[in-house]
Amino acid sequence: GKAVLVWEVVRPGPASSPADLARLARQYVSLGADALAVRTDAADSPSALADLWAVTQAVKVPVLARDWVIHPLQVVDAKEAGAAGVLGVIHQDAPVEVVNAQEVDSLSRAGVAFFGINLSIGLSLPIPGFAEDVAHGLLGRLPFGAVSLVGVKT
Numbered sequence: 001g002k003a004v005l006v007w008e009v010v011r012p013g014p015a016s017s018p019a020d021l022a023r024l025a026r027q028y029v030s031l032g033a034d035a036l037a038v039r040t041d042a043a044d045s046p047s048a049l050a051d052l053w054a055v056t057q058a059v060k061v062p063v064l065a066r067d068w069v070i071h072p073l074q075v076v077d078a079k080e081a082g083a084a085g086v087l088g089v090i091h092q093d094a095p096v097e098v099v100n101a102q103e104v105d106s107l108s109r110a111g112v113a114f115f116g117i118n119l120s121i122g123l124s125l126p127i128p129g130f131a132e133d134v135a136h137g138l139l140g141r142l143p144f145g146a147v148s149l150v151g152v153k154t
Helices: 018-030 048-058 072-080 101-109 130-141
Strands: 006-009 035-039 063-069 085-089 096-098 114-117 147-150
Touching (some): 018 048, 035 048, 048 072, 096 101
Parallel strands (some): 006 035, 035 063, 114 147
16 A cells, blocks of 8 residues: 555666666665666667666665566566566556546546556646646545556656
């Protein structure tokens, strides 16, 4: 019943290294991350398992591998690279993106339990605090036990 903050660790650029991700991971934990998710899809990193290993060794919070998992050996690979688990297993339902409280309430009554906030619309209006207020308000409306993804750029 306690919300946790899981930050996604992504290569800042194509020339980034596993050491760069480890530095980011330490920074995210110092800013309050309860857990981290490392993108391990081949499209996101040329050395995904090395990235995952570097992050797991750099921090003392749970680290998840975020990937499209289509075979149990991928879970084994993630575990051997130090991951506490995997996120984004392909047979799970996709998140339903919501942009206002009415959508959250309606979809909750329909049994939706996996919500996305700011995944594609980009809450980036230049009004100080606006995006944070919207995201916080929607997160507060989610039903008990719901899972959410929140997209942010910085």
